[in-house]
Amino acid sequence: MIRLFKHYIPYPVLFLGLIDFLLLLAAAEIGWILRALQINMQIGSLFDRPAPIFSFAFALQLALIAVGGYGSEALQSLRFAVARTLVAISLGVIFLSLLAFAMPGVTLWRSNSLYAMVLAIVFLMIIRILLGTVIDIDVFKRRLLILGAGPRARRIAALEKRSDSGFIIAGYVQMVDGPGRIDGAVRRQDIDNLLQHVTDLEVSEVVLALEERRNSLPVADLLTIKTTGVHVNDMSTFLERETGRVDLGSVNPSWFIFSDGFSSGRRLSKLFKRGFDIFLSFLLLVLTGPVILFFALLIKLESEGGAFFRQERVGLYGQKFNILKLRSMRADAESAGEAVWAAENDPRITRVGRFIRKVRIDELPQAWSVLKGEMSFVGPRPERPQFVADLQTKMPYYAERHIVKPGITGWAQINYPYGASIEDSRHKLEYDLYYAKNYTPFLDLLIILQTIRVVLWPEGVR
Known part of the structure; x- marks a missing residue:
């Protein structure tokens, strides 16, 4: 493995990623040439159009990362590779459309893009077949x-x-x-x-x-x-x-003290993270405002009670705050006043609630907490005070997860299915500690991209 920005990346994944980027550049250039020949336009040099060629490769590579195209099955299952590549191409079209809207002139023309997309699919499939059948992965x-x-x-x-x-x-x-x-x-x-x-x-x-x-x-x-x-x-x-997690069964306090990491409190990292949170949360609230209001109306029509609900959670350094979410359960889900773990096929979840939980729409109003500074976009999931008090007595180092702000999405959320038990909380704590120890803006970007995969393939969501 190679350590990039404090995060470990397997050599086969890095190797495949570099080859993919070169192939995507080639697909964009050949697509341009084919279209130029078709309309009798002068081809010119690659150096005359670097922005459209590189923007195409960059957007599609981001899409491949977002859909899990470099996961453990990338070189082991052709069916997996085909499915994820096709979804990545579709997502890449969206990325390029947004880029063309924000920065006109830096992307390929639509006619060029069509050729380039078809070539990209062919090239990506061929390299995965070759790497999966010809090259011995044990070499890496x-x-x-x-x-x-x-x-x-x-x-x-x-x-x-x-x-x-x-x-x-x-x-x-x-x-x-x-x-x-x-x-x-x-x-x-x-x-x-x-x-x-x-x-x-x-x-x-x-x-x-x-x-x-x-x-x-x-x-x-x-x-x-x-x-x-x-x-x-x-x-x-x-x-x-x-x-990709801190193993609670083998660590001791001295390992935490003398190992590297836990630098999320550095001034530059904090300024970058806060600026990114403000920009992304404001943008998310503006873009998803109509979606939030639409599902709030459906919730009101389906069941009695308010469409939104506030709930106390534990945040940075153990401070309490209230999060705002779309209500996905019946209004009397905790009529006894005690916090209850959500269970699989929980009967308290409404029909609308089941859908919005599956696609994470119920989490969108939390962007307001991010904008206020109580949460970050990326971080450990904020838990309720009752659960925190209980878990701190049952597993070591639980308090250390609160040295970073809680988040809407996080390293644990993209690597471990939704958990509703002590054992699940232990596994998620191991991922949370890894994030707190190895935080960098690069890891935040990787988590945000991988959240798209979790939304598209929501295994384990409750």
């Missing part, structure tokens, strides 16, 4: 040596079996006496030279998966291995990189 994977042969090592072994795994385990070393959990693990006392063992296995990274470090951590060996250019990582950092 790192070779690991795992120091440990217990339950932690087995967790890494399970990760290796995932379809989107970015590594291959070359071997295990059992560091302490006693029964191991991994078949084929080599005992440390049977290895004369650990550095030579690493070299023989052509390992590029060593991961510490020790159950107990005292009297078992080979400091001298690790120092030698590190100075030869082989990466050495503890399990918590390794899992953070591979899963």
Whole structure:
């Protein structure tokens, strides 16, 4: 993986993205040439039209990212690739139309775009077929040596079996006496030279998966291995990189203290994030105002009670505030006055409410809280005080998710289905902590784009 703006990107995804961008540039240029030949226009040079060519490639690549075209199945399922590419092309048309409206003259003509779109579909499909059948994806994977042969090592072994795994385990070393959990693990006392063992296995990274470090951590060996250019990582950092979340089962307070990250409070980042929030929330309220009013009317017609409702939530540094949402449940959903988790097929949800939850329309009025500064566009989901008080007693580091403003969308929302239990909250907390630790404007942009995928394919929404 490569770390770009503090976010890890797998090498195959980066490789595919670069090839796609070049192919999209080629599709735009060939489309221009074909149209020019058709109407007997002078072709000229590529350097005469850089803005239309690059805007076409840029818009379609953003669309591919937005619909999940670079997900784990991108090179493994042709059906998946075809479906996501066709949706991306459609979304790209919308992006280009908005760009043409905002900046006339920087996009291709409609006749050029038609040729370019058809060529883009053909080129993108061909490269996915070739990469999926000809190129061995294992070439991009790192070779690991795992120091440990217990339950932690087995967790890494399970990760290796995932379809989107970015590594291959070359071997295990059992560091302490006693029964191991991994078949084929080599005992440390049977290895004369650990550095030579690493070299023989052509390992590029060593991961510490020790159950107990005292009297078992080979400091001298690790120092030698590190100075030869082989990466050495503890399990918590390794899992953070591979899963995109902070693993609560392996971290400790010292890891939070000494690892990098948690820089969201820097002045420049805060100014950028606030400026972006003001612009996007104002634009969203203006563009979706009629939609909000339309569904507010439908809610009033379907059931008694107000179309909107306010609810107290916990925000930045634990401060309480009220969010505004379109009502999706019956007005008496919590008549007892106690907060209740939403359940799958919850009978309290109205027919209109089920639809607006599915496409996230009920969340739109929260843009007002973003405009006021109580929320951000991207951040952890704001929870109710009753749930927060309960969850803080049941899982570690829950309070740390409040070091950033809550958001309408977030890293947890795009990576984990809607959760309504303690275990779901634990998994979402791991993603929230990753976001709080690794926040950059780049990650915010990636989350906003990926939110489109969640809206188009709303798996797990309740």
